[in-house]
Amino acid sequence: EVQLVESGGGLVQPGGSLRLSCAASGFTVSLNYMSWVRQAPGKGLEWVSIIYRDGKTSSADSVKGRFTISRDSSENTIYLQMNSLRIEDTALYYCAKFYYDSNGPVGYFDYWGQGALVTVSS
């Protein structure tokens, strides 16, 4: 059974840093595409970052240069290192497995965690 469990959320001051973790079970993260998607309170879904099977990464313009997605194959875990946090980064951060086929990143998010809440406030 596929499971994704996020951790590391919390309250941080503007300009601060936080690292989210997503522990996966039931599949191997290094053989898949993995992503972070966030949702501000009362708002819609916003794609944040993705790490591909070959280790290449891509991030939304709103977080580029501040957030970094990575993975640890030995722990079967992905991470989101968030630096220079802003008030507008306040959101529930979901870890999601991304299904892809020969079409590459044209796929979809087939499994989601329950989310980690990040609050940026002074």
Place this chain on the structure above:
Amino acid sequence: SYELTQPPSVSVAPGKTASITCGGNNVGSKSVHWYRQKPGQAPVLVMYYDSDRPSGIPERFSGSNSGNTATLTISRVEAGDEGDYFCQVWDSSSEHQVFGGGTKLTVL
């Protein structure tokens, strides 16, 4: 950057048909995926590659995509279909995943 436009809300009586649209420039040339999110829960995939249903999603759910509009259609709507629905595509120009703003489906 590529944008997807959804109506903020759709209301439908039980047993009737609900249509939720997702508009974008030439979205018909892209693969559109749909998610439903209920309050306090993570999103769940309800349609992929325009018109494919995941296992566990009733046949009442169908999808189409042509021109500038993709549509998720729910027939014989039930109270359990309520929730926020989001469409998603991959924008090859930016190499970014893109979500629509979401549509709140209310069953009257």
